[in-house]
Amino acid sequence: MSAPVRVGTRRSLLATTQAGQVADLIRTRLGRETELVEITTDGDRSQAAGTPITDVPASNTGVFVGALRDALLDGRVDVAVHSLKDLPTAPAAGITLAAVPEREDPRDVVVARDGLTLGELPVGSRVGTGSPRRAAQLHALGLGLEIVGVRGNVDSRVRMVHDGTVDAVILARAGLARIDRLAEVTEVLDPLQMLPAPGQGALGVECRSDDALATELAGLDDPRSRAAVQAERAVLATLEGGCSAPIGALADVVEGDDGDELWVRAVALSLDGALSVRMSASGATADAIGVGNRLASDMLADGAGQLDPPAADPATDEPPEVQP
Numbered sequence: 001m002s003a004p005v006r007v008g009t010r011r012s013l014l015a016t017t018q019a020g021q022v023a024d025l026i027r028t029r030l031g032r033e034t035e036l037v038e039i040t041t042d043g044d045r046s047q048a049a050g051t052p053i054t055d056v057p058a059s060n061t062g063v064f065v066g067a068l069r070d071a072l073l074d075g076r077v078d079v080a081v082h083s084l085k086d087l088p089t090a091p092a093a094g095i096t097l098a099a100v101p102e103r104e105d106p107r108d109v110v111v112a113r114d115g116l117t118l119g120e121l122p123v124g125s126r127v128g129t130g131s132p133r134r135a136a137q138l139h140a141l142g143l144g145l146e147i148v149g150v151r152g153n154v155d156s157r158v159r160m161v162h163d164g165t166v167d168a169v170i171l172a173r174a175g176l177a178r179i180d181r182l183a184e185v186t187e188v189l190d191p192l193q194m195l196p197a198p199g200q201g202a203l204g205v206e207c208r209s210d211d212a213l214a215t216e217l218a219g220l221d222d223p224r225s226r227a228a229v230q231a232e233r234a235v236l237a238t239l240e241g242g243c244s245a246p247i248g249a250l251a252d253v254v255e256g257d258d259g260d261e262l263w264v265r266a267v268a269l270s271l272d273g274a275l276s277v278r279m280s281a282s283g284a285t286a287d288a289i290g291v292g293n294r295l296a297s298d299m300l301a302d303g304a305g306q307l308d309p310p311a312a313d314p315a316t317d318e319p320p321e322v323q324p
């Protein structure tokens with residue numbers, strides 16, 4: 001008899017539901033007992049204290065991720081379950097992304113008052129989102145919507161529509177699906193109008209690199225989902241090297257003559273949505289990272305690095321050098 005696999009999760013309803021789903025897979029597919037362990041993250045703490053997320057130091061990118069990874073490395077848990085879109089693209093020392101289970105529908109959705117779609121919202125309607133990517137793409141639609149910065153968990157954002165704080169919010173369909181709230185959706189956004197965040201709708205199952213559990217957890221991997229998110233995250237990683245603009249990316253897996261192919265679309269936008277670089281690429285799923293990297297390089301060559309005023313370098317207070 002082996003000890004139960006300890007599955008680490010954040011405390012929110014979405015996080016515990018996601019972790020519960022991975023624990024179910026570990027039990028049914030791998031035949032191992034499991035135990036959920038709730039880890040309070042810096043993100044949860046700052047949220048409880050009412051600190052806006054933008055006040056969290058930039059070194060805390062992936063603020064929701066760090067505490068779970070610490071628990072993994074400390075040996076308090078054996079598995080960490082994350083929303084892949086919240087995982088930084090840089091690898092973490094000693095940690096392996098052991099599985100990307102089959103992905104949920106990655107699209108963004110609208111939850112609006114009175115069953116309205118985006119196009120039906122009157123000019124001046126207040127739309128809540130804390131995501132620069134969603135805000136920029138909403139501005140780019142030219143509907144005259146007022147973007148209101150909101151934060152909090154999925155449940156509290158839906159409540160802002162019901163209590164009239166905002167006319168609508170934009171959320172990931174996957175999050176609502178996982179907590180069984182799809183009935184709230186008033187429109188599923190076409191990726192032509194709103195490209196999701198890289199990795200949206202997918203889970204990342206991490207474990208310690210030196211743990212034999214990694215080989216077992218690989219049994220939960222869905223190769224198509226993994227290839228898609230690898231391509232999207234490669235777009236993000238390469239663009240992050242050259243720009244700070246909001247980024248959307250979506251890879252679709254299609255059957256080609258020589259096996260599965262990836263069709264990848266991506267956009268980088270200025271914060272106000274006025275400027276954007278939008279491109280597509282395709283290639284073999286086996287070359288997912290290469291496809292994403294090339295797409296992002298083409299976007300940088302087309303000006304994706306010049307969409308936003310460069311931030312000042314805090315060390316010198318001088319603006320950074322801009323590539324010609």
Ligand SMILES: NCc1[nH]cc(CCC(=O)O)c1CC(=O)O
Pocket residue numbers: 083084085086154170171172173174175176199200201202203
């Ligand atoms: N940034 C928060 C977050 N991280 C993952 C999801 C939803 C689930 C997913 O995309 O996998 C959400 C909420 C949202 O964006 O609506």
